Amino acid sequence: MMKKVLFFSDFGIDDNIAVLYTFFNKEIDLVGVVADYGNVSKQDALRNAAYLQKLTGRPDVPAFAGAELPLTGDTPEYVPDVHGIEGLGPIIPDIDVDYTLENFHGIQEIIEKNPDEIIIVNVGRLSSLAAAFILYPETMKKVKDFYIMGGAFNEPGNVTPVAEANFYGDPYAANIVLTQAKPPVNIIPLNVTSGAIVTPALIDELDAHYQAIGSEVGKLVKPMFDYYYKFYKKRNPELTGAPLHDVLTLWALVNEDQVVSREIPVKIVVNKGEAFGQSIGDFRNSIDKAEYPVHRVAVNFSYTDFIKDFFTTMKNSQVHNGTG
Numbered sequence: 001m002m003k004k005v006l007f008f009s010d011f012g013i014d015d016n017i018a019v020l021y022t023f024f025n026k027e028i029d030l031v032g033v034v035a036d037y038g039n040v041s042k043q044d045a046l047r048n049a050a051y052l053q054k055l056t057g058r059p060d061v062p063a064f065a066g067a068e069l070p071l072t073g074d075t076p077e078y079v080p081d082v083h084g085i086e087g088l089g090p091i092i093p094d095i096d097v098d099y100t101l102e103n104f105h106g107i108q109e110i111i112e113k114n115p116d117e118i119i120i121v122n123v124g125r126l127s128s129l130a131a132a133f134i135l136y137p138e139t140m141k142k143v144k145d146f147y148i149m150g151g152a153f154n155e156p157g158n159v160t161p162v163a164e165a166n167f168y169g170d171p172y173a174a175n176i177v178l179t180q181a182k183p184p185v186n187i188i189p190l191n192v193t194s195g196a197i198v199t200p201a202l203i204d205e206l207d208a209h210y211q212a213i214g215s216e217v218g219k220l221v222k223p224m225f226d227y228y229y230k231f232y233k234k235r236n237p238e239l240t241g242a243p244l245h246d247v248l249t250l251w252a253l254v255n256e257d258q259v260v261s262r263e264i265p266v267k268i269v270v271n272k273g274e275a276f277g278q279s280i281g282d283f284r285n286s287i288d289k290a291e292y293p294v295h296r297v298a299v300n301f302s303y304t305d306f307i308k309d310f311f312t313t314m315k316n317s318q319v320h321n322g323t324g
Contacts, residue, residue: 002029003253004117006110008066009246010038010124011045012083013228016052017221018123018246021310023056023319027254030058031118032110036066037076038124038169040087043099048086051093055217056319062110065101066128070170082231089227091220104128108136115142119253122177123149123246125166130173133180146185149249150174151266151279153297155191160277164190167268168277175268184263184296188252189279192298193245196306200229200241206314217319244310251306252298260300265292 005028009015022030035045042065049063069076086092111118120143122129133140150166151174157163167174178185203225210218229242252259265282267290269275281297282290 002027003119004029004031004114005250005253006032006034006107006118006120008034008036008120008122008124008129009045010036010040011048012039012079012087013089013224014244014246015039015123016048016088016224017244018250019052020056020217020221021247021250021313023058023217024316025250025254025313026316026320028250030061031114032062032064032107034064034066034104034107034128036124036128037068038078038166039083040078041076042066042068043097044087046099046101047093047095047097048088050097051088051095054095055220058319062103062106064104064106066104067125067131070125070127071130071172071176072170076169082228084224084227088220089224091223104131105135107132108139111136111139111142116144118143119145119147121147121250121253123166123249125169126150126173126177127170130170130176133176137180140180141182143182145253146177146181147249147253148177148185148187149193149245150189151187151268151297152190153279153281153299154283157278158190160274162275163277164279167279171268171270171277174277174279175270178266178268178295179293183293186252186261187266187279187295187297188249189297190245192301193248194243195301195303196243196245196248197239197241197303198225198244198307198310200226202241202307202311206311209315218314221314247310248301248306251309252301255305255309258302258305259298261296261298263294263296265290266295266297267292
């Protein structure tokens with residue numbers, strides 16, 4: 001049985017590779033994508049979604065316009081040094097898009113048509129997902145499961161000493177999702193996804209395969225990854241590769257038995273101050289747990305299985321039609 005995934009994304013490099021992973025993975029039926037601000041603007045995210053639709057020959061996968069701003073009301077800060085000006089590394093997509101598109105309500109129809117079957121995977125800010133809980137509270141009760149890339153537990157963040165980018169970018173939204181979603185939400189945090197290192201040698205081998213078979217879709221992977229790796233290498237010269245945070249989150253939902261998780265109380269700090277956006281998990285081995293909503297937080301995964309699956313799936317390089 002294929003897993004029906006509704007993918008919320010801010011369409012940076014690892015997001016785009018994650019979308020390709022869903023198209024190549026025969027266990028995932030991508031039923032739609034929500035394009036959010038985050039790594040790039042909402043408009044650029046919509047364009048990147050349309051670009052991938054075109055290249056993969058899957059215009060049947062709907063792209064929904066998500067949030068443009070966080071619930072904090074702050075102006076988003078994009079990260080071109082990590083993902084490129086367009087979110088595709090050095091690639092400049094040549095495609096026309098209707099930037100006035102407002103079709104977010106379409107996600108309600110998808111969920112209602114597939115009750116207790118849709119798995120929502122959110123790998124960017126949680127603003128759009130929070131809005132869905134506010135706008136469609138009864139519909140959201142029919143979502144089968146949630147997978148969230150976000151937070152950092154017992155390790156430093158990547159925006160502040162304690163906060164990870166997706167939760168820090170809109171902690172109000174993260175708080176809404178983690179208090180309103182049917183528990184337990186599966187949280188794949190930064191301290192785990194940072195271990196999903198893919199090496200340039202593996203990407204080179206994939207690229208050689210794509211070149212040999214003339215895969216235009218596959219040829220996207222190397223230029224995006226090389227740009228991404230260059231950023232990480234500059235920040236930490238000892239790194240032998242770059243982490244594909246969002247791919248790991250998708251991999252986790254089809255490889256649950258390869259992920260070690262703990263069900264613990266989780267809270268998001270929403271008060272302004274040094275801890276703003278921090279994700280707090282009560283990992284104490286005690287019956288006196290904090291009275292926060294209990295969610296399933298990943299603490300480790302099988303790197304060997306992840307790399308093997310990523311390479312095998314991406315080497316398929318055949319876009320399936322989602323019908324199984």
